[in-house]
Each structure stands twice: as structure tokens, then as C-alpha cells.
Amino acid sequence: MSVYRIKKDDLSLFLEKLREDFAVYAPVESDGITSFAELEPGQEPAFGILKTQKPPKEVFYPQNEIMFRFNEEGMTPELYDGKPIALFGVRPCDAKGFNIIERVFIDPKYEDPYWSARRKGSLVFALACNEPLLSCFCNWFGGGPFDKTGSDVLVIDTGEDYLFEPTNEGAEKLLSNIGGFEKAEKADIEKAGKLRKKAESSMGEPPKLDSVKETLDNSWNSPLWDRISAKCLGCAVCTFSCPTCYCFDIQDETRRDKGTRVRLWDTCQFPLFTKEGSGHNPRKSQTSRLRQRFMHKFSYMVETLNEFGCVGCGRCVTLCPVNLDVRDFLEKIAAEKDK
Amino acid sequence: MSELTEKIKKIFTDEKLDILIGYEKGSLPLRGTPCFIESAEDADKLIFDSTCHNNLAKYLTDQKKTEVDARKIGIVVKGCDARAVVQLVVEKQFERENIVIIGVPCKGVIDPSKLRAKLRDKEISDFRFDGNKIIVSGENFQETFDKNELLSDGCLSCKYPNAPQYDYFIGDPAEPIASKDEYADIDEFEKKPPDERWEYFEKEYGKCIRCYACRNACPMCYCEQCFVDCSMPQWIGKGGNLSDKMIFHIVRAMHLAGRCVDCGACAAACPLNIDVRLLGKRIEREVAERFDFTAGMDFETPPALATFREDDKQEFIM
Numbered sequence: 295m296s297v298y299r300i301k302k303d304d305l306s307l308f309l310e311k312l313r314e315d316f317a318v319y320a321p322v323e324s325d326g327i328t329s330f331a332e333l334e335p336g337q338e339p340a341f342g343i344l345k346t347q348k349p350p351k352e353v354f355y356p357q358n359e360i361m362f363r364f365n366e367e368g369m370t371p372e373l374y375d376g377k378p379i380a381l382f383g384v385r386p387c388d389a390k391g392f393n394i395i396e397r398v399f400i401d402p403k404y405e406d407p408y409w410s411a412r413r414k415g416s417l418v419f420a421l422a423c424n425e426p427l428l429s430c431f432c433n434w435f436g437g438g439p440f441d442k443t444g445s446d447v448l449v450i451d452t453g454e455d456y457l458f459e460p461t462n463e464g465a466e467k468l469l470s471n472i473g474g475f476e477k478a479e480k481a482d483i484e485k486a487g488k489l490r491k492k493a494e495s496s497m498g499e500p501p502k503l504d505s506v507k508e509t510l511d512n513s514w515n516s517p518l519w520d521r522i523s524a525k526c527l528g529c530a531v532c533t534f535s536c537p538t539c540y541c542f543d544i545q546d547e548t549r550r551d552k553g554t555r556v557r558l559w560d561t562c563q564f565p566l567f568t569k570e571g572s573g574h575n576p577r578k579s580q581t582s583r584l585r586q587r588f589m590h591k592f593s594y595m596v597e598t599l600n601e602f603g604c605v606g607c608g609r610c611v612t613l614c615p616v617n618l619d620v621r622d623f624l625e626k627i628a629a630e631k632d633k
Numbered sequence: 634m635s636e637l638t639e640k641i642k643k644i645f646t647d648e649k650l651d652i653l654i655g656y657e658k659g660s661l662p663l664r665g666t667p668c669f670i671e672s673a674e675d676a677d678k679l680i681f682d683s684t685c686h687n688n689l690a691k692y693l694t695d696q697k698k699t700e701v702d703a704r705k706i707g708i709v710v711k712g713c714d715a716r717a718v719v720q721l722v723v724e725k726q727f728e729r730e731n732i733v734i735i736g737v738p739c740k741g742v743i744d745p746s747k748l749r750a751k752l753r754d755k756e757i758s759d760f761r762f763d764g765n766k767i768i769v770s771g772e773n774f775q776e777t778f779d780k781n782e783l784l785s786d787g788c789l790s791c792k793y794p795n796a797p798q799y800d801y802f803i804g805d806p807a808e809p810i811a812s813k814d815e816y817a818d819i820d821e822f823e824k825k826p827p828d829e830r831w832e833y834f835e836k837e838y839g840k841c842i843r844c845y846a847c848r849n850a851c852p853m854c855y856c857e858q859c860f861v862d863c864s865m866p867q868w869i870g871k872g873g874n875l876s877d878k879m880i881f882h883i884v885r886a887m888h889l890a891g892r893c894v895d896c897g898a899c900a901a902a903c904p905l906n907i908d909v910r911l912l913g914k915r916i917e918r919e920v921a922e923r924f925d926f927t928a929g930m931d932f933e934t935p936p937a938l939a940t941f942r943e944d945d946k947q948e949f950i951m
């Protein structure tokens with residue numbers, strides 16, 4: 295696959311052309327909140343934002359999604375039928391996150407129509423991170439600030455230009471159809487290489503996590519859980535903001551003789567998540583609920599997907615109201631092995 | 634060893650505490666984080682400064698929910714936290730004698746959501762206080778903020794920076810910041826026409842994702858089952874409906890009437906910087922004017938809404 299170059303000033307033209315066939319989503323700031331939203335004609339993405347407060351998963355998997363409408367006559371299904379979606383400027387961690395969360399919505403036996411309607415035919419342009427943040431730890435899980443997993447094109451900001459590195463033929467063809475690119479020169483590639491080295495080395499050495507799953511599997515009743523969860527508030531900040539958390543609830547919202555069935559984000563951190571019809575709740579304490587979150591990400595998902603359920607985006611680290619840092623937890627667990 | 638850790642060690646031993654709730658350094662700059670100390674030696678990690686924004690009184694009801702025994706719990710408190718502890722005792726959430734209140738002078742705390750809004754996505758790696766200024770720096774940038782720009786709204790008009798009730802007080806009492814009249818924002822807001830006010834609440838609460846961090850961070854929201862979590866019957870919809878979001882915020886504000894201590898823990902907890910304070914502050918003023926009551930000042934005065942006077946003004950009853 296070749297690498298292409300475009301002048302920064304020409305990016306808006308590229309995005310305009312992309313908008314002809316795609317609904318283009320990019321990071322924006324609106325009313326004090328940073329998130330991914332569909333670009334209005336002429337609107338510039340806010341690339342200065344490294345990590346949006348709200349995760350881009352909501353583009354493919356909205357927090358509230360109508361599945362169908364109903365009234366006395368019957369049901370009308372509702373499914374996204376807009377233009378295919380192009381996400382421009384997600385970060386490599388979030389791009390990788392799509393691959394992980396997707397394994398739940400699409401597996402060999404079952405395909406979720408709501409996810410697929412938005413996700414099929416979509417394009418992910420990931421923007422490499424020249425300056426990872428203190429809360430970033432994508433490199434703990436095999437990712438990295440220039441990682442291409444989950445993206446169709448990796449975009450690198452080299453100062454005056456953007457380099458576009460497609461990861462598949464479809465994406466390369468699209469770039470050539472839209473046009474406006476030059477082939478990147480050796481000097482460009484070298485520059486990108488330097489930026490990549492600098493970004494990667496700024497992140498420091500990740501701890502060894504090989505033993506984490508095994509340690510966790512043997513720690514179900516460990517007093518460690520009480521200690522770790524003592525300050526946890528049991529809110530939904532960490533899971534709602536997480537690019538790999540997928541849990542949902544289904545509710546009917548009715549008004550007089552009509553209504554909608556909606557699918558909405560839910561979280562294992564809420565007591566109601568596991569409360570049974572009888573009133574019994576198998577996960578009564580916040581300790582057991584936090585344990586579920588960490589066990590799911592660092593043991594169960596390793597079992598089912600063969601990889602950790604965390605991409606190290608650090609959203610939960612910065613947004614958690616009590617600064618319960620998943621990295622502290624992992625370091626504690628990793629250190630258990632040496633005891 | 635600081636004065637704080639030294640004194641707390643002594644208190645821990647003298648009072649035979651089972652556990653002490655305080656703050657330690659967090660994993661990110663300008664973030665203190667709650668911690669639970671189980672032995673006197675452990676107290677070395679305790680800190681207290683403007684990064685300690687959580688209201689630790691929240692954990693007292695938590696602890697009580699899981700424990701039936703009468704363990705002795707020590708708690709490090711700012712003025713507002715202490716008022717929450719007092720109010721919780723008044724509301725009979727735990728026995729006064731099982732709690733050791735350790736006051737520390739508060740110079741105001743930084744609201745992480747304000748910091749986030751100011752810095753956008755720039756991350757700080759270092760900071761220092763310089764009089765009324767906070768100088769923060771990170772990769773390729775340095776910025777100076779007036780302390781008032783980052784402090785929690787409640788702190789700016791706080792009248793009680795020191796615990797009104799305590800067993801121990803460590804340090805010299807702090808002067809209130811009082812850089813702003815307590816109800817200035819409310820007065821300003823009330824001058825607006827109703828449509829504009831409604832629009833403001835629609836805009837703010839419309840952003841809510843109902844993560845319930847505001848409620849869960851609040852020391853006074855301790856109901857074992859919050860009305861939003863009831864499923865049989867279900868009181869409100871869980872979806873994206875604006876009216877459902879509004880109901881949550883309005884009912885929460887009403888349930889905190891005469892109980893909120895304006896600690897700002899709710900606003901600081903919100904991941905989307907939503908204004909969850911204004912409504913509660915308005916109700917606080919109502920309670921102050923009508924009942925001459927300020928929550929959490931002493932152990933004797935009954936809660937405002939638990940009183941009845943025959944000469945109550947009842948002009949709202951037609």
C-alpha cells in the first residue's frame with residue numbers, strides 16, 4: 295500500500311468531496327462537550343482535541359436507539375438508512391475499540407441489524423497521536439499512537455501536510471477517486487517515522503500483563519476487591535465513556551396509544567443491571583459490580599475474544615469522579631504474580 | 634512527616650479507629666483521590682489541599698450499608714464535608730459516637746470539570762500554587778489561571794470553610810474566600826424571562842447521559858433505592874427523552890431541599906460539565922429565607938422539612 299500526501303489547507307476540500315458519498319463524522323466541540331458529530335457543510339473538525347469526552351462508539355451504537363415504533367395497527371421497524379458513515383479523526387485506540395466491540399454485534403452466527411446498518415460500508419480514518427497524553431496507555435495492549443488496527447486509513451500530521459496511509463485496497467481506491475493527493479516522498483516517510491518513534495517513546499515501558507488473566511481467575515474471593523472498590527461510586531462514567539463497553543437495556547416508551555421500543559446503554563455498575571424479577575440481586579455490592587467490570591475486560595474477554603477488553607484510551611481514567619485508575623488496578627494485579 | 638499525618642496517626646491510635654477516610658495523591662496532576670486508611674502507619678500517604686474535591690461524607694453511609702457492626706470511623710473533612718456529616722447524623726444515618734470528625738482548613742477546591750473545560754484536551758503534567766494563581770504546565774504549554782476560575786462554584790461564596798462541628802481540628806482555621814455573593818448567580822438568572830430560563834435548563838439537562846455520577850457523588854443522596862432505579866413500578870423512562878432527564882434533575886433537587894450543603898461534589902463529578910448546581914442553590918435560598926435553616930451546622934436543630942409551625946406562611950396553598 296502506498297502512502298499519500300495532502301497539504302493541510304486542502305483537507306477541507308477532501309472532506310467536502312468525501313461528504314458527497316458519506317456522512318462524515320469528526321471530533322467537534324459543541325456547548326462545552328467534545329464528541330463525534332456529523333460535520334455540517336464547511337465545518338472544520340476540532341483536531342486539537344485528542345480524546346473526545348464522549349466516545350465515538352456512539353456513532354455506530356447510539357446511546358438511545360429506536361428499534362421500532364408501534365401503535366394499535368402494528369409495528370414499523372426503524373433502521374438507519376442514511377449515507378454510509380466515514381469517521382474522520384478517531385484516534386488509534388478508538389479505532390481498535392471498534393474491532394473489539396464489533397465482535398459482540400457481529401459474530402459468525404448472529405448479526406445485529408442496528409449496528410450493521412451504520413457500520414457496514416463505513417470508513418475509519420484514524421489520526422495518529424504525535425503527542426500521547428498522560429492518561430493514554432494504548433501501548434499496554436499491543437496498540438500504539440500510530441497503530442493501524444481497526445482503521446481503513448491512518449492519517450499522520452507531519453506539520454504542513456497530512457500523510458494518508460490506507461490499510462486496504464478499497465480505501466486506497468477511494469483516495470485515488472477523490473484525488474488531490476500526491477505520493478509521499480522518502481523525506482515524508484522518514485519524518486513520520488521520527489514522529490512515531492518520539493510518540494512511542496514518550497509513553498514509557500508498559501508493565502508485563504501476561505499473568506493478569508490467571509491471577510484474576512484465582513482472585514475471585516480476594517480481599518483486594520474490597521480495597522480497590524472502596525472509593526468507587528458505582529456510576530456509569532467509566533462504562534458509558536468506554537469504547538469497548540457494549541451492554542444495553544431494551545425499554546418500551548409509550549405515550550397513550552403509541553410508542554417506541556428503544557435500545558439504550560446500560561452498565562454493570564448499576565444495581566438494576568442484575569436485579570432479578572424476584573427482587574434478588576446476585577451482584578448486591580459495588581465490590582461485586584466493579585469486579586465484574588474488571589473481570590470482564592481482563593479475564594472473560596481474553597477468554598472469548600483472545601484479547602483484553604481495554605484499548606487504553608484513558609477516558610475512564612480522566613473522567614472517573616474519584617480517580618479510580620484502571621492502570622493502578624492492573625499494576626496491582628500484575629504485581630501479585632511476584633508475591 | 635507533615636502536621637496532618639503526624640496528628641492523624643496519633644488520633645488513629647488514641648481513638649482506636651478501625652478505619653480513616655481521607656485523601657491521597659491521585660494518579661493525575663491536580664487530582665486528589667479518596668483513600669481508606671487501615672492502620673496508623675498507613676497515614677503517611679494522606680494529603681489535604683485544593684485538589685481534594687470529593688466529599689468523603691458520602692462513604693459513611695456506604696460503609697454503614699455494608700457493615701452492621703459499630704466500627705469507629707475517622708473522617709477528614711472540609712467545612713462542607715463536615716456539614717454533610719452533621720446533617721447525616723441529624724437524619725439518623727449513623728451514631729455520632731462511631732464517627733471521629735477531623736476538621737482541616739479549606740482554601741477552596743479545584744473543580745475537575747472546570748479544569749477540563751479550561752484546558753480542553755491539553756493535559757497538565759505539573760502545577761504550582763502562587764498566591765491566588767495556579768500555574769499549570771504540560772508538554773509545550775504553560776498557563777496561569779486565577780484560582781477563582783478553577784475553584785468549585787460553591788467555594789467562591791462559601792461561608793464555612795472550617796468544620797462547624799468536629800472532634801479534632803488540624804491547622805489554623807481558614808478565612809472564607811467569599812469573593813462572590815452567595816446568591817449573585819441566582820439573582821442574575823432570575824432576571825431572565827421564563828422562556829430563557831427554561832431554555833437554559835433544557836440545554837443543560839438535555840446533555841445529561843444519566844450516568845448518575847452527580848447523584849452517586851453526593852453525600853446526601855443515600856437512598857437504598859433511588860426513584861430512578863425503581864423498576865416495579867418504573868417511575869421514569871430510561872431513554873433519551875428530555876422530560877425524563879428533567880424529572881431526574883428536578884426531583885433530585887427537591888429531595889435535597891434543606892439538606893444540600895453546596896459542596897459541589899455533584900458538579901465536579903459530572904463528566905459533561907453540566908450545571909447541576911443552580912437549581913439546588915435556588916432551593917437552598919428558599920429554605921434559608923423561610924425556615925432560617927442552614928444544613929449541617931449543629932446536631933440539635935431538626936431538619937427544615939421535618940418541622941411544622943402553626944404560623945408557617947402557606948401562601949402557596951390557594
Ligand code: SF4
Nearest residue numbers: 526527529531532614
Ligand atoms: S470506577 Fe469511577 S467511573 Fe467507574 S463506577 Fe467507579 S466511580 Fe464511577
Ligand code: SF4
Nearest residue numbers: 536604605607608610
Ligand atoms: S477501560 Fe478505560 S481506558 Fe480501557 S478502553 Fe475502556 S475507557 Fe478506555
Ligand code: SF4
Nearest residue numbers: 539540541562587590
Ligand atoms: S459487563 Fe460492564 S464492563 Fe462488560 S461490557 Fe458490559 S458494561 Fe462494560
Ligand code: SF4
Nearest residue numbers: 851893894896897899
Ligand atoms: S447536591 Fe451537590 S452540592 Fe449538594 S450536598 Fe449533594 S453533592 Fe453536595
Ligand code: SF4
Nearest residue numbers: 841842844845847903
Ligand atoms: S453526572 Fe452529569 S451526565 Fe451524569 S447524570 Fe449527573 S448531570 Fe447527568
